[in-house]
Amino acid sequence: MIELVNVCKSFDEKEVLKGISTVFQQGQTNLIIGQSGSGKTVLLKTIVGLLDMSSGDVLYDGRCFKSMNVNERKSLHQEIGMLFQGSALFDSSTVEENVRFPMDMFTNWSVEQKKERVKFCLDRVHLDNVNDLLPSEISGGMQKRVAIARAIALNPKYLFCDEPNSGLDPKTSIVIDELIQEITKEFDITTVINTHDMNSVIGMGDKILFIHNGKKHWEGSKDDIFIAQNEELDSFIFASKLFRSIKEKR
Amino acid sequence: MSLFYHIGRYSLFIRRVFSRPEKHGVFIKQVVREIDKLGVDSLGIVIIISTFIGAVITLQTSYNIDMPLIPRYTIGLAARDSILLEFSSTIVCLILAGKVGSNIASEIGTMRVTEQIDALDVMGINSKGFLVLPKVVGLMFIIPFLVILSMAIGIIGGWLAGALTGVVPSSEYIYGVQYSFKPFYVVYSLIKSVVFGFIIATVSSYWGYYTDGGALEVGKSSTMAVVSSSVLILLFNLLLTQLLLT
Numbered sequence: 001m002i003e004l005v006n007v008c009k010s011f012d013e014k015e016v017l018k019g020i021s022t023v024f025q026q027g028q029t030n031l032i033i034g035q036s037g038s039g040k041t042v043l044l045k046t047i048v049g050l051l052d053m054s055s056g057d058v059l060y061d062g063r064c065f066k067s068m069n070v071n072e073r074k075s076l077h078q079e080i081g082m083l084f085q086g087s088a089l090f091d092s093s094t095v096e097e098n099v100r101f102p103m104d105m106f107t108n109w110s111v112e113q114k115k116e117r118v119k120f121c122l123d124r125v126h127l128d129n130v131n132d133l134l135p136s137e138i139s140g141g142m143q144k145r146v147a148i149a150r151a152i153a154l155n156p157k158y159l160f161c162d163e164p165n166s167g168l169d170p171k172t173s174i175v176i177d178e179l180i181q182e183i184t185k186e187f188d189i190t191t192v193i194n195t196h197d198m199n200s201v202i203g204m205g206d207k208i209l210f211i212h213n214g215k216k217h218w219e220g221s222k223d224d225i226f227i228a229q230n231e232e233l234d235s236f237i238f239a240s241k242l243f244r245s246i247k248e249k250r
Numbered sequence: 251m252s253l254f255y256h257i258g259r260y261s262l263f264i265r266r267v268f269s270r271p272e273k274h275g276v277f278i279k280q281v282v283r284e285i286d287k288l289g290v291d292s293l294g295i296v297i298i299i300s301t302f303i304g305a306v307i308t309l310q311t312s313y314n315i316d317m318p319l320i321p322r323y324t325i326g327l328a329a330r331d332s333i334l335l336e337f338s339s340t341i342v343c344l345i346l347a348g349k350v351g352s353n354i355a356s357e358i359g360t361m362r363v364t365e366q367i368d369a370l371d372v373m374g375i376n377s378k379g380f381l382v383l384p385k386v387v388g389l390m391f392i393i394p395f396l397v398i399l400s401m402a403i404g405i406i407g408g409w410l411a412g413a414l415t416g417v418v419p420s421s422e423y424i425y426g427v428q429y430s431f432k433p434f435y436v437v438y439s440l441i442k443s444v445v446f447g448f449i450i451a452t453v454s455s456y457w458g459y460y461t462d463g464g465a466l467e468v469g470k471s472s473t474m475a476v477v478s479s480s481v482l483i484l485l486f487n488l489l490l491t492q493l494l495l496t
Contacts (some may be wrong), residue, residue: 048372088365102373103271155471160372 026207081151280384289392304407326426343446355475358458393447
């Protein structure tokens with residue numbers, strides 16, 4: 001479980017996050033949604049510690065992030081897996097080396113154990129015969145799956161995904177969404193996803209946090225979203241004719 | 251103000267670079283890879299430039315001291331001292347600042363804009379130490395070898411040019427190269443090259459690491475890396491010459 005307590009973030013004079021508080025439950029896919037520039041990525045980067053928060057706190061299963069020392073933060077980071085918007089695979093390393101990387105850095109496993117784990121992770125994301133290929137030699141969807149495999153390599157307790165569907169076709173997007181959902185349930189992970197893909201919102205939002213202008217405007221589940229009485233949320237979610245017609249039918 | 255800002259940020263950057271590597275086995279592999287990538291891959295350019303500059307120094311010296319009172323072996327002596335004292339350390343390092351510096355800055359800059367550095371940080375890895383320390387150690391280790399090679403090839407290039415054009419007989423050139431040789435000149439050159447290697451690796455990594463934006467900014471960081479490394483090499487060349495030779 002991850003708890004945000006009044007998280008604020010400013011860049012010089014500009015306040016990007018304005019006191020966001022919420023709880024992301026374990027074993028659920030928690031979605032952060034909002035328009036471009038609303039502060040979703042800043043919030044995600046602040047939660048994982050890539051950006052320092054101006055005030056407030058983040059609690060990882062009750063452990064206060066702000067008061068952790070360097071070593072405590074380091075061990076917390078080993079419990080975190082993250083899927084970046086552009087996959088962020090290491091260009092000069094093969095798929096296998098990318099997935100093996102966290103094991104090389106943080107475990108004393110034998111070569112065989114590492115090979116077995118790499119195979120398990122790649123099998124889990126339905127990838128086969130790609131071990132020796134470079135990231136540039138595989139498709140965008142496959143890169144995302146390799147990034148997921150790398151993120152789950154050390155059995156993380158928390159999984160963060162920054163726009164996992166960006167740049168993917170609708171069919172591949174659904175595959176990635178389903179994969180994230182399956183992994184979340186299977187390994188009982190606290191998953192937090194940044195997205196503005198409405199298929200993802202309606203398909204996998206166990207919990208949805210809507211941010212507008214850096215503030216929490218609404219939170220609820222994918223079922224609540226159809227009955228929510230929030231003007232900004234309504235205009236954001238049901239901007240397209242297709243989703244408006246779905247809402248009307250319900 | 252901007253200068254002080256960069257000096258301060260560079261100092262903090264260096265502090266994080268020189269922290270204990272996460273895994274010594276991985277670190278050693280990285281250093282070996284950097285030695286190969288930054289040093290061995292630069293052999294070609296060092297050999298070509300050293301040969302031609304050695305030849306040009308010999309020819310220019312011969313035309314400038316074309317007087318009966320000055321012995322011909324002076325050409326070998328002048329070529330040797332120019333190569334040992336200045337060319338092989340400073341000029342070769344300035345060229346490497348262009349080749350290796352832009353390579354380092356663009357590699358790390360691309361990693362920054364494609365979030366690969368963020369990925370390292372999220373895993374709990376000290377990205378500055380992980381990415382930069384192997385480059386610093388690798389370059390500081392390999393650069394003296396490149397400089398020694400450059401010295402040898404520069405002197406051979408001078409000898410070839412002198413012999414082929416007939417401006418200085420081989421025996422006179424070789425006598426001049428051996429005449430009044432001071433081994434400290436080599437030590438002085440190697441000390442300078444190690445310092446320059448540190449400057450190239452750290453300054454270029456600094457610009458690459460703090461790239462902000464996209465492909466255009468990676469190009470800008472690369473240019474800044476080459477310009478700042480070159481200026482610092484010239485500045486430290488002056489300081490080290492004053493400290494070591496006077």
